[in-house]
Amino acid sequence: MAATSMKIIQNVLLPQCYQQNREFRPPCRRDFCAPYMRNSLPFQRGKLAWSGIPSMQLRTLPKYQIGYFTRRCIHCNASASTISVPPLEKVDFPRLQNGSDIRGVAVDGVEGEPVSLTEPVAEAIGAAFAAWLVDKKKAGDSRILRVSVGHDSRISAEILQDAISQGLAGAGLDVVQYGLASTPAMFNSTLSQDDGILCPVDGSIMITASHLPYNRNGFKFFTNDGGLGKPDIKDILERAADVYEKFTKEGLINSKGKASTSIKRADYMTVYASDLVQAVRKAAGNIEKPLEGFHIVVDAGNGAGGFFAAKVLEPLGAVTSGSQFLEPDGLFPNHIPNPEDKAAMQAITQAVLDNKADLGIIFDTDVDRSAAVDSTGKEFNRNHLIALMSAIVLEEHPGTTIVTDSVTSDGLTTFIEKKLGGRHHRFKRGYKNVIDEAIRLNSLGEESHLAIETSGHGALKENHWLDDGAYLMVKVLNKLASARASGMDGGSKVLTGLLEGLQEPAFSVELRLKINQNHPDLKGRSFREYGEAVLKNLENSISSNPRLQKAPVNYEGIRVSGYGGWFLLRLSLHDPVLPLNVEAPSKDDALKLGLSVLAAVNEFPGLDTSALNKFVQAQ
């Protein structure tokens, strides 16, 4: 999406020390960023190589130990004084990695969940990302790099935004804070071409822990190549550990000057929302209000998605009364903002029915996931959302390959391949996995225009493979608007009609079996190794049961057909858990599949099979 031009930058109100010392910025940057850079990695391709002598003093460091959340300043090259700085608490940086994200506990108060994402940790991560970005920069490019930072509605958001901005600015980068924002908007800011709002930025950071409880938070990172992958996150965390180590050991430092920061603010969400509006108008043949006459309710679950009602739907002419939980509230008092969650889906369904709306739209906390509900209360989430998006995309790109995650149903494959004439490539769980796989297929000459997960993550080729729940809904709105423009009426029936022929399993369930990492049966193995052993045992036991057939093509875990249905047991992407998905034509058939799994996994006392036991006994 191309950004519209706006001048909305302000300087953040910074503590006086920053403002006073603007003129010292260039020399200060040079010295200041040095401690953040790896000893072995020369800054800016050797131009500003670090001597290896740390020279930084965290003035308010003691506050970190007692958990104060304050804006503070870092002085470098300050007067030759020393203060006694107690060591910071040890942090296990690798443990903060969660696939291609960083996640941790940011708020105290939940038993057994000590805070791991403190301000100095966030600051170290900001400095580490800065160093990573500088290393990625093209040779010969001597610009000061710019990074945007935004956050969802969590209560720890602003504190972490300030801390990570401090790390970036301290390393010599320019920072633009967007405040409340969506994850896809953050990625988009690396692509928007608009000097007026300091775009494009070179890198972007979203502060979010998606649908996780209020005490968690985390970071997602983007460049204009997309979201950073696992190896990049590992690299950044290693660098952050080095930076943090210096916070600990080098509190006593002699310096010569003071650092200044360059942190500005911009209302990027207005730009992003207006791009979404333009996309719908364009698809409708440049009609100003293509949604006039539609009543659409939004449920943002008190996350960051509230903008969609007032800034996208209303300018397009839709009535949005009855929309709910649009106000950001990081305690998520109404329901978990997660389109996979039953209570969340019930809430938006009820809102649609109560308001006699044409459509309901629901987002997760940071708006990279979404789902919809038609006027009768039929849910377009999980397999239904994939079927709907596949139908829309295959109309535009006949025959294209749809890449999905691993837990999609057999009925979806039949629908995509037999009804829609596309190819279903069932890959692995994880939004980054499906997006990367679609990009890989295209690079091999197999055309793919949609990568989508049952979780509600979805990315289109036409939208730079941006993982964007709001853009998925734009495609749905386009369909509504074009049906109206071509004289078809009946609200969301046009969407429901697209799902005709999709076979639904009579019974479907997901059970999550936990691995007890302290159980002696693990015998020193990691939970992954233990989980793999469980899967191997299941695979062996399947081969002796003639009623069960292992899926001929499968990229993750053990997927098996039998009794008219299927099951998939796999390792969770992040947790010490083996999720089990079962779909069958009847409860009885699901029970038989469940029992086949139980027989094989029962031999592993380190695996908590109580959910599966309960399932098979409840039949």
Ligand SMILES: O=P(O)(O)OC[C@H]1O[C@H](O)[C@H](O)[C@@H](O)[C@@H]1O
């Ligand atoms: O493997 P699981 O525990 O089911 O989690 C898998 C999910 O993890 C995260 O939430 C990712 O954002 C999703 O893309 C992914 O599907």
